[in-house]
Amino acid sequence: MQLSTYLILDGNCREAFEFYQRCFDAKLEALATYAEMPASEGMEIPEEASNLVMHARLRIGDQTLMASDNSPCSPAPYEGIKGVSIAVGVDSVEQAEKLFNALADNGTVQMPLDETFWAHRFGMLVDKFGVAWMINYDKGEQAAA
Structure with a gap:
């Protein structure tokens, strides 16, 4: 699946x-x-x-x-994307920074990309198209300890 x-x-x-x-x-x-x-x-x-x-x-x-x-045949007006984020797991700090900065271009940073207790880097943003993203470079097993 x-x-x-x-x-x-x-x-x-x-x-x-x-x-x-x-x-x-x-x-x-x-x-x-x-x-x-x-x-x-x-x-x-x-x-x-x-x-x-x-x-x-x-x-x-x-x-x-x-x-x-949005379908031109839709009877309802477009109301944006609500209540969902696309979570992206990356493999390095550099990849997290590059992707976060690229997606944030002309968007809105909701939580700056930074180290957290569970991740080497985590940040949230809404891009210029209204799509919410979470970028995460996980600490892996040590985060659960």
Whole structure:
């Protein structure tokens, strides 16, 4: 079994995934717009929404991050991403600092990256796309002692 994160973004999915591709040095495996989607009865896509992203997939190491823009057929307005953070475990202080600083660019740092009782480095931020992140370089076994 594998869990994957799927984000719903507010019309900036393409920009977000280009940003994440750079931050994580990741591979963009898929990006399709609503214009590329086969016609489907009951799902009429407005012309102004045709370039919105219907599905994107980014390969980060052996993990997958997926997303789309909010559906133009959604009856409810976009209300942002609430009540969830993406937790990323890294392998070094340097990797933690590099990733945290990259994701924090034009975002909001909620907890600066620093040493904690459980981690060599831990920090929390909300990036410029409204996605919350927790970056953690765990102390491993010694944290439980």
